[in-house]
Amino acid sequence: MIELYYWTTPNGHKITMFLEEVGLPYTIIPVNIGAGEQFKPEFLKISPNNRIPAIVDQEPIDKGAPISVFESGAILLYLAEKTGKLIAQNVRDRVEVLQWLFWQMGGLGPMAGQNHHFNNYAPEKIEYAINRYVNETGRLYAVLNQRLADKEFVAGDYSIADIAAYPWIVPYKSQNQKLEDFPHLKRWFETIQARPATIRAYEKAEAFKNQTLDIEKSRELLFNQSANTVGR
Numbered sequence: 001m002i003e004l005y006y007w008t009t010p011n012g013h014k015i016t017m018f019l020e021e022v023g024l025p026y027t028i029i030p031v032n033i034g035a036g037e038q039f040k041p042e043f044l045k046i047s048p049n050n051r052i053p054a055i056v057d058q059e060p061i062d063k064g065a066p067i068s069v070f071e072s073g074a075i076l077l078y079l080a081e082k083t084g085k086l087i088a089q090n091v092r093d094r095v096e097v098l099q100w101l102f103w104q105m106g107g108l109g110p111m112a113g114q115n116h117h118f119n120n121y122a123p124e125k126i127e128y129a130i131n132r133y134v135n136e137t138g139r140l141y142a143v144l145n146q147r148l149a150d151k152e153f154v155a156g157d158y159s160i161a162d163i164a165a166y167p168w169i170v171p172y173k174s175q176n177q178k179l180e181d182f183p184h185l186k187r188w189f190e191t192i193q194a195r196p197a198t199i200r201a202y203e204k205a206e207a208f209k210n211q212t213l214d215i216e217k218s219r220e221l222l223f224n225q226s227a228n229t230v231g232r
């Protein structure tokens with residue numbers, strides 16, 4: 001059984017998408033990041049960066065003690081290796097998956113995240129920051145679009161590289177992007193959106209959607225973190 005520490009955000013959706021796709025049994029442990037649950041000491045033990053997602057695998061393949069993993073890319077890779085699914089086994093196709101997985105983790109995720117922040121959450125509209133992140137998000141969409149011009153999926157067969165990228169394209173409107181500008185990306189997006197596992201993963205999120213809290217309090221918790229939040 002996989003214990004999934006989860007909230008209804010793009011990085012959370014990555015892991016439910018994977019688990020639904022491969023049919024590995026899992027249980028969701030909600031971590032309401034708008035209510036500060038990511039700072040609970042028991043969560044920090046498995047996710048020291050106070051971010052979701054994280055997992056605890058109660059049945060690792062070596063039959064040893066439970067293994068905990070944080071960082072969505074590391075979790076996807078761990079689960080792909082555990083199951084032998086959604087990652088190629090031969091060296092050439094595997095490195096394709098890995099480089100696009102890392103591209104998402106180091107580029108699309110962080111840049112789209114800052115785009116969301118400065119467009120939707122920052123208390124002031126800072127034109128320079130908004131332009132910087134909207135343009136960079138657009139550039140990354142174009143890179144993905146070009147990659148998909150002659151491929152059904154990012155790295156050949158459907159893989160953790162697609163799963164990592166998809167949830168960051170879902171909120172394209174709030175990133176000030178138009179899918180019509182990226183036809184190959186649009187085709188890829190609609191193909192993944194229609195997968196039964198994707199539909200199930202996003203349905204899982206619905207159960208938690210009503211747990212909205214005081215928006216100001218949530219913003220204070222999420223956007224005023226510093227070294228003092230962590231301690232030294």
Ligand SMILES: N[C@@H](CCC(=O)N[C@@H](CS)C(=O)NCC(=O)O)C(=O)O
Nearest residue numbers: 009011033050051052053071072073
């Ligand atoms: N690089 C990390 C990013 C995780 C991340 O930013 N998670 C957000 C939700 S998508 C979070 O937990 N935020 C809580 C906070 O900022 O305190 C990953 O991919 O797992």
